[in-house]
Structures are given as C-alpha cells and as structure tokens.
Amino acid sequence: MEKIVLSEEELNTLSSFQQQQQNFVIQLGQIEYQKELLDQQRKNIKDNIKSLETQQFELSKTLEEKYGVGTVNLENGEFIKH
Secondary structure, eight states: OOOOOOOHHHHHHHHHHHHHHHHHHHHHHHHHHHHHHHHHHHHHHHHHHHHHHHHHHHHHHHHHHHHOSEEEOTTTOOEEEO
C-alpha cells in the first residue's frame, strides 16, 4: 500500500473543516439548550396565565354576589349595575 503525505495546506484545510464542524455541533447544542429553557419559561407563563384567570373569575363571582351584575370603572372605582 502506497503512503502519500498531504501538503501542509491540505492538512490545514482539513483541520479547519473539522474545527468548523465541531463549532457547529457545539452551537447547535447551545441552541437546543436555550430552546429547552424557553420551553420551560413558556410553560411557566401559561401556568401563571391560568392561575390569573382563576383569580379573576373568583373575584368577579365575589363582586357579583356582593354588588350584582355590572361593570367596574378602574379609573374611579365606580360600579355600574346592569
């Protein structure tokens, strides 16, 4: 079997390609990690929204029992019965 030695330029080019490939793999891993963090944040925000909606519903029921059906003007605190 004949052995051929590559030129320094060819070796440098191959080495550069290998380094670029490793960098791409690392970058892809970082993106996937960030994506997981964002997915968790998204889930937490959705859970918080559900909790807020429950609290809003409970308060609206409490106010309806106390004042009847109507609307509240948040600027001046007035309740207008329907």
